[in-house]
Amino acid sequence: MTSKQKFLYFIYLHRTGLSVTGLSLALLLFPLIEDNPYTLGLTNLIAINALVVLGLNLFIGYAGQISLGHAAFFGMGAYGSAIATVTLGMPPWLAMVIVAILVALVALLIAVPILRLSGHYLAMATLGLNFVMYTVLLQWDEVTGGPSGFSGIPYLSIGDVQFDDEFRLHYLLWSFVMVSLMLCLNLVRSGVGRGLSAVAGDEVAAQALGVNTRNAKIKVFILSAVLASLAGSLFAHCYSFVSPDSFGIFTSTDMVIMVVVGGMGSIWGSLFGAALITLLPEWVDMFETYKDFVHGGILVLVLMFLPQGLVTGLIDTIKIKLALRRRKNVAS
């Protein structure tokens, strides 16, 4: 091998680690270049969405299931943290962990019965879960504050550093995203991850390969619920105000659209999808009014032409084209 080939091979071998390092560096430097609080506020929102989408992509993209109710777990995290810190007076970090554990338990209780379903039935069941959660948030005034929301949630802090402006929140939120990103990337490159792709491909085949499909689906569901709960807690502490409208079914569908646009079964695509869908309304004014129409339209178009999602779909198409060309070369 020449030194150039060696260098390229090194990059190929460590592509995941290098990409993570590169992105981390870019994120570290970003607030130094861009100090407009409005822009940072947007990227922070991307971070929160990305956290939910990462987990949801494991469940939808890798394990091949569907959930239209992840805003419920997002909401449980947010309201859980709000109630624990304000009403019960717990320290925020402790509250975040306890809430995440409770949400994991709730997810387990929900997963055992509803993951017997699949396809449309699973979509309906998770949608129902979201409706129930939304109604509870709206109606249980004494605890949740009802339609007017819940305010006065304290900021997070480490030592003397309080995360109360966009600049500091940027580092906090993106640290969470990068750690989750690495954990997810590790997961999908392991035997467990391959087991999940097998479940998405064909459950009978997955079982024949030794995958406990039922447990695998439940575990991923819980993992995605915990990530959504953490994102919710961060959301609550970030804006110090939560209201039921942030956790309705349209939030859930937006999350699914982010997964689909980014690409099913693509961890990097999750980041792209979260960023694109969060930023779209900023770029085009008419989105503000017709947001749901446009999101629906995007969903339909992507599913029609690239059913695997924008990023994954394009990459797959390119890979297949290349392979077919190579096949032809071999044949001739």
Next chain:
Amino acid sequence: MLRLENVSKNFGGLPALSEVTFTVPKGQLTALIGPNGAGKSTLINCMTGVIEPSSGQIFFQQQQIASLPAYKISRLGISRTFQNLKIFPRLTVLENILTGLTSEGGDSMLMAMLRLPYLRHRERSLKLRALEALDRFGLADKANWPAEVLAYGDKKRVELARATVGKPQLILLDEPVAGLNAEETATVAEQLRLLRSAGHTMLLVEHDMDLVMEIADQVVVLDSGKCIATGTPDEVRCNPLVLEAYLGRMGATA
């Protein structure tokens, strides 16, 4: 190695299998044949835990497996291929083979997420084994192709490689040459012979009589859910019951 005792399966009131009894001896290639609708696929599904037999026992190395879930049976060392290919089209060929080593890649989701050094080493050795299997089946140059672009014969070989890469105790092959041309069939037959000489125990479900008669050590004949004959290929060929049920018709037309 594998022993079936009076295995029956009814779908509604319809008996698909009745009192099937035979053994698959270690280190041999047993062929399971029978006309269409004889219950061969049902039997394979019973053995692998996809469906549960209505009655009867299946022993694998002295252990009763008749009511175990499919993934546990697979982990005991029984692997299978499928009649209508079940490879994962979006994964690469190499990743498809690696799914055959899923149970050796570790179970814990937490450990997988942390990717500690021990897991990294294990991943590397699994990858080497998968590449080795690809080499054995002549697919090494296509390791990074998405599996869906492969030709049909190559896909069949991917499935065969996936079923054998984990060094299973017993391999169940459900029509491995269905839909292949003569040349490809010969290649698969050669590979089965190699597996056989490497000491693998196999149960082959096949319609291709030439292949069965050529490579099987023992032939089991099913007809209408009943086991009507067991023996060497030559014995079965001369068995009047078999001739009547199956080969007889072939003899008349040939």
